[in-house]
Amino acid sequence: MLTIENLHARVEGKEILKGLNLEIGSGEIHAIMGPNGAGKSTLSNVLSGRGGYEVTQGRVIYQGKDLLAMSPEERAWEGVFLAFQYPVEIPGVNNAYLLKAGLNAKRKYLGLQELDAMEFMSMVREKAATVELDAAFLSRSVNEGFSGGEKKRNEIFQMAVLEPSFAILDETDSGLDIDALRVVAGGVNQLRSPDRSMMVVTHYQRLLDYIEPDVVHVLMDGQILKTGDKSLAKVLESRGYDWVRAEARS
Amino acid sequence: MSEAQDFVGREYDAGFVTDIESDTLPPGLNEDVIRHISVKKGEPDWLLHWRLQAFEHWQTMESPDWAHLNIAPIDYQSISYFSAPKSPKDAPQSLDEVDPKLLETYAKLGIPLREHAALAGVAVDAVFDSVSVATTFKGKLKDAGVIFCPISEAVRDYPELVQQYLGSVVPTSDNFFAALNSAVFTDGSFVFIPKGVRCPMELSTYFRINASNTGQFERTLIIAEERSYVSYLEGCTAPMRDENQLHAAVVELVVLEDAQIKYSTVQNWYPGDENGVGGIYNFVTKRAECRGARAKVSWTQVETGSAITWKYPSCVLLGESSVGEFYSVALTANCQQADTGTKMIHIGKNSRSTIISKGISAGRGQQSYRGLVRIGKQADHARNYTQCDSLILGDQCGAHTFPYIEVKNATATVEHEATTSKIGEDQLFYCMQRGISAEDAVGLIVNGFCKDVFKELPMEFAVEANRLMEVSLEGAVG
Numbered sequence: 182m183l184t185i186e187n188l189h190a191r192v193e194g195k196e197i198l199k200g201l202n203l204e205i206g207s208g209e210i211h212a213i214m215g216p217n218g219a220g221k222s223t224l225s226n227v228l229s230g231r232g233g234y235e236v237t238q239g240r241v242i243y244q245g246k247d248l249l250a251m252s253p254e255e256r257a258w259e260g261v262f263l264a265f266q267y268p269v270e271i272p273g274v275n276n277a278y279l280l281k282a283g284l285n286a287k288r289k290y291l292g293l294q295e296l297d298a299m300e301f302m303s304m305v306r307e308k309a310a311t312v313e314l315d316a317a318f319l320s321r322s323v324n325e326g327f328s329g330g331e332k333k334r335n336e337i338f339q340m341a342v343l344e345p346s347f348a349i350l351d352e353t354d355s356g357l358d359i360d361a362l363r364v365v366a367g368g369v370n371q372l373r374s375p376d377r378s379m380m381v382v383t384h385y386q387r388l389l390d391y392i393e394p395d396v397v398h399v400l401m402d403g404q405i406l407k408t409g410d411k412s413l414a415k416v417l418e419s420r421g422y423d424w425v426r427a428e429a430r431s
Numbered sequence: 432m433s434e435a436q437d438f439v440g441r442e443y444d445a446g447f448v449t450d451i452e453s454d455t456l457p458p459g460l461n462e463d464v465i466r467h468i469s470v471k472k473g474e475p476d477w478l479l480h481w482r483l484q485a486f487e488h489w490q491t492m493e494s495p496d497w498a499h500l501n502i503a504p505i506d507y508q509s510i511s512y513f514s515a516p517k518s519p520k521d522a523p524q525s526l527d528e529v530d531p532k533l534l535e536t537y538a539k540l541g542i543p544l545r546e547h548a549a550l551a552g553v554a555v556d557a558v559f560d561s562v563s564v565a566t567t568f569k570g571k572l573k574d575a576g577v578i579f580c581p582i583s584e585a586v587r588d589y590p591e592l593v594q595q596y597l598g599s600v601v602p603t604s605d606n607f608f609a610a611l612n613s614a615v616f617t618d619g620s621f622v623f624i625p626k627g628v629r630c631p632m633e634l635s636t637y638f639r640i641n642a643s644n645t646g647q648f649e650r651t652l653i654i655a656e657e658r659s660y661v662s663y664l665e666g667c668t669a670p671m672r673d674e675n676q677l678h679a680a681v682v683e684l685v686v687l688e689d690a691q692i693k694y695s696t697v698q699n700w701y702p703g704d705e706n707g708v709g710g711i712y713n714f715v716t717k718r719a720e721c722r723g724a725r726a727k728v729s730w731t732q733v734e735t736g737s738a739i740t741w742k743y744p745s746c747v748l749l750g751e752s753s754v755g756e757f758y759s760v761a762l763t764a765n766c767q768q769a770d771t772g773t774k775m776i777h778i779g780k781n782s783r784s785t786i787i788s789k790g791i792s793a794g795r796g797q798q799s800y801r802g803l804v805r806i807g808k809q810a811d812h813a814r815n816y817t818q819c820d821s822l823i824l825g826d827q828c829g830a831h832t833f834p835y836i837e838v839k840n841a842t843a844t845v846e847h848e849a850t851t852s853k854i855g856e857d858q859l860f861y862c863m864q865r866g867i868s869a870e871d872a873v874g875l876i877v878n879g880f881c882k883d884v885f886k887e888l889p890m891e892f893a894v895e896a897n898r899l900m901e902v903s904l905e906g907a908v909g
Contacts, residue, residue, distance in 0.1 A: 231860050257866035265864075269857040273879030282875065283865035290866075322879065323861075339865065 182207045182378040183248075183347055188239035189403075190227050197223040199403035200239070205347075205396075208375040212389055212414060213382045215400035216422045221382045222266065224400065225351040228380075229263040230256050243347065257283065258290035260346030264336040264353050271323040276335070277305060279323050280342055287343065308341040312368035330361030337368040348372070348379045354388035366391030386418040399425050455514040460507050462486065465614055468513050472583050472617070475590060485603035485613030492607045498741055498770035499799040499831055505712065510646045510677055512615045568632065575631050577661075578623040582650055585621035592623060596654055600683035600720045600747075608679040608714040608741075612648045616681070619649035624659035624690070633889055635664040646677040653683070655690035657723065662693040662889055675703075675738060679714045688723025688750065693731070695888050697896055700736035705794070707766030710738025717744035721753035721779070729756040730773065731887045733896045738767060743801065745774035748782035748813075755784040758884040762900065763796030763828070772802035772833075777813040777843070786817040789881050792828035799831040806843040813843045821851040822880050824873070874901045 183205040190198040197220045205211050215221050227234050228241065230253035241248040248256060271279070285295040296304070306316050312334045324332050333353055340348055350369065354362055369379070369392050381392055389397075389411065397413040398405045401422060406429040407413070417425075456464060465486055469479040494505070572579050578589060585593050603613040620636045638649060655661055678700060684692050694717075703710025713736075719728040730744040746755025757773040775784035784804070792798045804815045821830035832849055854876055862872035877900055878885070885893050 229864055231864075232856060253860060253863040254866050254868050257864055263864050265861065267857075269855060269861045271858050271861070271876060271879055273882035274875055275879075279862065279865060279867070279875065282867050282871065283862070286866045286868070286871075343865070 182209070182244065183380075184242045186240050186242075188224075188227070188241065189237045190223055191235045191237055192223060192233060196237070197403055198227065201400070201404055203398065203405055205378050205380060207378060208373075209395045210373070210379045210381060210392065212394035212397045212411075213380060213400050214384070214386075214397060214414065214417055217384070219400045220403045221384075221400055222351060225263060225266075225349050225380075225382055228256075228349060229253060229261060254286065255290075257343075258287045260344075262340050262343055262345030262348045264333075264340055264348065264350045266352040266355060268324045268327075268332040268336055270325045270327075272325050274323050275319075276321055276323050277302070277319040280305065280339055284343060305342060309338055311341055311371055312338045313364050314338050329356040330358065330364075333357055333361065333365050334368070337365055337372075341368065341372060344377075346377055348377065350379060350381045350383075350392075352382055352384060354383055354385065362388065362391060386414045389414045401426055401429075456511050458509050458511045460510070460512060460615070464512055468615060468617060471513065472586070474583075474586055477594060478586060481598070481603065482614050485610050486615075488604045489607065489610035489614055492610055494607050495741075498801070499797070499833070500739055500741065500768050500770050501797075502712070502739055502768075505675075505677065507611075512646060512648070513617055571631070572634075576625045576628050577630050578621065579634050580621055582619045582621040582652060583617075585623075585652075589621075589623070592654070593621070593652070596652055596683070596685055597650075598683075600685060600718050601681050601716050606716060609681050609716040612650060612679050612681045612716070615646075616648045616650035619651045619680070620653075620663075620665075621651075622653040622661060622663060624653075624655045624661045626656040627658045628656075629659065630661040633662050633664060635666070637666045646679065648678075649680045651680070651682040652685075653692055653694070654685045655687060655692050655726075657687045658689045659687075660691045660693075662695070664695045664697070664889060666697045666699070675710055675712050676701075677712050677714070678737075680716070682715070682717040682744075684717075684719035684728055686719060686721045686723070686726040686728050686753075689725045690723065691727040691729075692719065693729045693889075694719070694744075696730075696732040696734070697888075697899065698732065698734045698736050698740075699899060701738075702736050702765065702767050703738040705765045707738065707795075710767070711736065712739045713737035713742065714739075715742040717742065718747065719745070719755070720747045721750045721755065721782075723753070724751040724779070725753060726750045727754040727756075729758070729887065731758040731884065732760070733881075733884070733888070733899065734759070734761040734769060734771060735899050737769070740767075740769035740771050742769075742771045743773055745776065746784060747776045747778065748784065748810075749778045750782070751779045752781040752783070753779050754782070756887075757784075757786045757788070758887045759787070760789045760791070760881045760884045760896070760900075761798060762791045762793070763798045764793040766795050768797045770799045770801055772800045774803040775805070775815055777804075777806045777810040777815070780809065780811045780813070782810055782813045784815045786815070786819070787883050788817075788819045789884055790819075790821045790830055791824070791877060791880070792821065792830045793824035795827045797829045797831075799833060801833040801835075803835040804837070804845055804847075805835075806838040806840050806845065808839045810840050811842045813840065815843075815845045817845075817847045818883075819847070819849040820880070821849075822877065823851065823853045 185201055185203040188198050188201040213221055236249055281301050288295050305319060309316055314334050353365060381394060394411055397409050397411055399407040407425050465482050469482060601609050603610055622634060624630050653663060686692050700711035700713055721728055728746055734740055744757060748755050755775050761769050761771050763769050773786055786802055788800050790798045790800055800819050806813045819832055823830055830851055834847055836845055838845055858876055859869060859872050862875060863869055878897055885896055888896055
């Protein structure tokens, strides 16, 4: 699905990713863990194409294509989805309208017929129920006045509508209480599928109690320093991150 | 490179010139020119006298310099003050006599003048350069008692009405541009809604400047008698020309007891090119007087055109419990400058006003909101709510806010809210990540920002306004 080779990236002249390698297979869920400042958000942003990040070396092959050569919207059409850590508010823009515009742009790109308003609304109502999102949300402005939990549920709801092949969940657990976390994780688990891969970026192990990863990576100092199964997350929880660096250096 | 930074090619799709024979006065302004206009229009003596008085006063006045605008001095002697399409007769009596090229011009603009083709329910008055060329649905309106005609025709057919109200809201000496307009105005629309009549259709005037080196000075007068209602729309376009052209209009609204006027504008005069060459200088005085109790006036404007905009549609709230509203979207791109806002003058008890202003600056555009809320001594329990939002695209443009609040009555309530936001890279990226192209995303975000105002527009115009914003924002992102 996704192969990252020797990725180096800079932000404002400062090198953050320093030769990162990662391979994610179809249908797999990979957790990326690491301390603050390790480069987790940079990785999410580089993969989704946010401006302000300069890739200086390396390449990313996504479904056989050069991901880094694509514009952000092309990546979206090709099935890359980013669930934002801080979903932005867009006053006056209807939630459903934004999503319909995005979905139809993707369908057009894929040579599919665009959905009309009726088809779209009935599909969307169904998806909203999976994350226990009230249908009234659809007619509200994008994220405006949403609580932290509502914003994150909205992200997973959008993911359900856009049906990505590769989803990046960037710190989706941050700012969630335990009930909201359960709902969000439940939504994500429903979207698990053999042809959908996910990269779950998180600081804490607790999200992984709900979304069980196939592989856990430790991202530190701009590289993947350690890879293991889900038990690695438990070890990190109790021992912290410093030992990983020490082990990697020895 | 910032996504929102580049604000380049802005297509102006109303920029064509119509090749039409016209009768144009040589440039220059003096008493003879004014007499000539008056004769051309077959005006009565009182109106000529009124014009000459205005001219005399104008000569003692100075062009205002308090606005946040950078304007090269205007040579008023280099402008022609009268240009009319040459018609087979002095005035076309019906559409069949209108030059087909003119009809074509309006068709190109999407304004069908032929009644059978016209949008159902909208009567149109088309003003081309200095004269009104056609008014549709006159008969149907007449049946309802509504007068909707060019003001020059009203001067001829309803002289008492015109004499009673002309200049009663905006006196000839009101300001520099209003005085100039009073001296040389050539045409415009006249609307009279008698007592208790709800105008059966939307009334609409389209203004088009075609000839070069010509100014357009239209004068609009709308009178809504007791318990009447009218919704009036105006649209404006001009060809792309390298020189600046002057547009100095005056609009007067008279609203009597329990009457309501809804006045909407989509102003799309040629804005000049990306280097600031050419474009219309738009200096407009618009004012409404709510003379009776519970009289209500709403100004809704979408301003995307003109090189320079100087415009403050105002409400004088004389009547008890009268209501004034101002909803505005103004866009300045490329080198456009706008200094626009409103004045709400509260005199009547319990008078209320609402101001919603949305300013969008892009490119090297400079935009100022200038608003006055004045609560007079007698205006017990008057209320005003002002919301003034600016949206900035890129880092070379400016947004400025100049609110003036004067309260002379302790029972009044005045609220003012203002925000300035940059069109977020975060917002753009969010939309793009969902599969929406950068350009569509800008349109989406801007239209969302303008929503509170667009929803006040009549249906036909709301669609046009949305489209206009999208066209105006083409090339907004790199």
